[in-house]
Amino acid sequence: MSSYTSRSIDAQGNAAYSDEENRVWQDLITRQIPVVQERACQEYMNGLRLLNLPRDRIPQCHEISRALHAAQGWALEPVPALIPCNQFFSLLANRKFPAATFIRRREELNYMQEPDIFHEVFGHCPMLTNPACADFAYTYGKLALSAKPEDLVC
Numbered sequence: 001m002s003s004y005t006s007r008s009i010d011a012q013g014n015a016a017y018s019d020e021e022n023r024v025w026q027d028l029i030t031r032q033i034p035v036v037q038e039r040a041c042q043e044y045m046n047g048l049r050l051l052n053l054p055r056d057r058i059p060q061c062h063e064i065s066r067a068l069h070a071a072q073g074w075a076l077e078p079v080p081a082l083i084p085c086n087q088f089f090s091l092l093a094n095r096k097f098p099a100a101t102f103i104r105r106r107e108e109l110n111y112m113q114e115p116d117i118f119h120e121v122f123g124h125c126p127m128l129t130n131p132a133c134a135d136f137a138y139t140y141g142k143l144a145l146s147a148k149p150e151d152l153v154c
């Protein structure tokens, strides 16, 4: 059972995050940038540059979607929480990547079980700007949707 709740999305597509939540993002990204600079592949670093993530606040899904769409036709889809497999695959098959709109608490800065918005945006979105990875995720979603339920491990 989740101890986090996604922020609701208003008519303009925005989620309202608290100052503390924005500071958690700021601390996470400030800490991780030098780590990926030393270790990540060039494709990831290119994607990170294209996303041009804000440092001082959690970005909105529509902002990320703009960059993803320009790169490989993907969008970041806000979802309430962990979603059923079928919904996940269906989103991928439509070039949409799900992101729950909450961020970890400071006590869980280093690790949390559930994927939060930082995990999805910083961890996954850069590679979705890469043609091979973007097409792989799309094909993966499509194939999973057409697979027999007994062949899926969810």
Ligand SMILES: [Fe+2]
Binding pocket: 115, 119, 123, 124
């Ligand atoms: Fe993940």
